[in-house]
Amino acid sequence: MSEKPKLSQVLTHGRYATSFDAESAEEVYDPRKESLVRSMLTEIGEDPEREGLRRTPLRVAKAMDFLTSGYSLSAEEILKGAIFKEDVKEMVVVRDIEFYSMCEHHMLPFFGHAHVGYLPNGQVVGLSKVARVVDVFARRLQVQERLTNQVADALMEHLSAHGVAVVMEASHTCMMMRGVQKQRSTTVSSAMRGAFDANPSTRAEFMSFIRN
Numbered sequence: 001m002s003e004k005p006k007l008s009q010v011l012t013h014g015r016y017a018t019s020f021d022a023e024s025a026e027e028v029y030d031p032r033k034e035s036l037v038r039s040m041l042t043e044i045g046e047d048p049e050r051e052g053l054r055r056t057p058l059r060v061a062k063a064m065d066f067l068t069s070g071y072s073l074s075a076e077e078i079l080k081g082a083i084f085k086e087d088v089k090e091m092v093v094v095r096d097i098e099f100y101s102m103c104e105h106h107m108l109p110f111f112g113h114a115h116v117g118y119l120p121n122g123q124v125v126g127l128s129k130v131a132r133v134v135d136v137f138a139r140r141l142q143v144q145e146r147l148t149n150q151v152a153d154a155l156m157e158h159l160s161a162h163g164v165a166v167v168m169e170a171s172h173t174c175m176m177m178r179g180v181q182k183q184r185s186t187t188v189s190s191a192m193r194g195a196f197d198a199n200p201s202t203r204a205e206f207m208s209f210i211r212n
């Protein structure tokens with residue numbers, strides 16, 4: 001039979017170590033975050049020691065790290081190894097990229113789809129990297145408009161494209177579960193750079209791609 005780990009360390013999302021307390025064999029992930037969650041549970045009138053909640057501080061700490069992992073990622077790092085010379089002049093559109101983010105006002109999720117287009121200027125980017133750049137900025141505390149602008153600006157900066165267009169459509173749970181409680185309203189935001197900003201027909205072509 002294998003011995004209980006005295007102190008084993010496992011990297012999770014490359015950021016924190018999980019350890020096991022030798023005495024209690026309790027998994028500890030990030031003591032400060034877990035203690036904050038325990039206090040929150042007590043404040044709302046719960047018993048953090050009841051069976052269903054005992055591992056909740058650990059789970060919440062891990063979930064928060066994942067949901068905010070964009071702070072430790074860089075669009076430049078993601079894009080720099082995935083840009084290829086290619087004689088393409090026509091618009092490229094990656095649409096319906098699903099994303100999950102959290103509003104900075106209530107720390108509640110907002111989620112939806114991003115549509116990203118660019119006009120290549122002698123080089124193209126690996127398509128998956130477009131979706132990864134959306135996640136770099138979505139996995140932070142955000143407002144939808146800033147998220148949309150950040151995706152557009154990062155792509156514009158690193159692709160040397162003639163233009164970049166981003167449209168995001170999202171449902172905000174802070175407007176659904178609480179507050180004004182509107183279940184069906186969605187928010188559309190856009191950021192147009194370069195040719196998409198300057199040229200109405202380029203913008204119209206992009207809009208026609210994402211509508212169909």
Ligand SMILES: Nc1nc2c(ncn2[C@@H]2O[C@H](COP(=O)(O)OP(=O)(O)OP(=O)(O)O)[C@@H](O)[C@H]2O)c(=O)[nH]1
Nearest residue numbers: 103104105110142143144145172174175178179180
């Ligand atoms: N522009 C923008 N507003 C957002 C976003 N996410 C949440 N909000 C809004 O931020 C505002 C915060 O307003 P406050 O009056 O400070 O907060 P509140 O009292 O909780 O507001 P209610 O939600 O109306 O109850 C609300 O109107 C939210 O709907 C976003 O991504 N973009």
